[in-house]
Amino acid sequence: TFFINENTVVVGNPDLLPAYFDSFKLGVNFLDHFTIEAYYINYDGDIIELPRQNNTTNIIAYTPTNLDKKVDYGIDLVFDYSISNRWSLYALTSFYKMTEESDFGEGFVKQEQWSNYSILQNNLTLLEDNSLNIDVNLEWSNKNLMDFQTVENRLISSINISKTIFKNKGVISLSVEDIFNYQDFETSIAYLNQSSTRFQNLDNRFVRLGFRYKFGNTKLSTNERTTDAEERERLKDLN
Structure with missing residues (x-):
């Protein structure tokens, strides 16, 4: 037993x-840039770390548990396109249904939830020497079911800008994470005698400014290959 705090523990399960x-998965590519896939996954005895609260001791114990049954099926649509040699776009959206079933001794529980998971990524290179790079990433997770817990909506967002300077020896970078302040999320449990809510307020919203510089001879690897070639030629001449 590992004690996280006075009300939360992690417990092993020898059983x-x-x-x-x-x-099963069936997919097809079409129009050069699109992919559509349908999938079905049936789990028998899937192992999850399940939180269980003891209403007498007020302790929540996280322990690995075999579910009786878990089914995950849905459809994915992917779009991957290079608009030019300077601009690429990637997008994915998945609509899926998760079903979890288990008998906890005091009663049988079945939960199910339709959800959406989407990604949008942009990569853009600017300036004549391709020295300015911009990445914009958005990741949306709709209300979903995970390990008998309902996870509310969540949006992960970031923008990363980098500029090479000093003949590619230096890099200035600017990163912004959780732009819309929507990356924190809430989870809830509600079945049988289990009822709890948890809000994840993480330190994930920040702005980071960085500078990196390569000191010394950045062509050492190239010179080493050239030296090896010259050495081989010298040995040939000696023979």
Whole structure:
């Protein structure tokens, strides 16, 4: 037993059994830049770290547990396109349904939830010498079910800008994380005698300014290859 705090522990489970799953996927590429895939995954005895609260002691114990059944199926649509040699775009959206079932001794529980997960990534290179690079990333996770916990909406966002200087020896970078302040999220549990809510307020919103510089001879590897070639030629002449 590992004590996280006075009300939360992590406990092992010597009765765990192997987990098995069947996975099926069918997909097709079309119009050069699109991919669509449908998938179905059926888990038998999937192992999850399940939080269980003791209403007498007020202790929540996280312990690995075999679920009786877990089913995950959905459809993914991917768009990957290089608009030019300076600008590329990647987008993914997935609509899926998660179903979890288990018998906890005091009753059988079945939960299910339709959700959406989407990604949008932009990479842009500017200036004549391609020295300015801009990355914009958005990641959206709709309300979803995970390990008998309902996870509320979450948006992960970031922008990264970098500029090479001093003949590519130096790099100035600017990063902004959690632009919309929507990366923190809430999870809740509500079944049988289990009822709790947790809010994850993480230190994930920041602005970072950086500078990196390469000192010394940055062509050492190239010179080493040239020296090796010259040495081989010298040995040939001696022979």
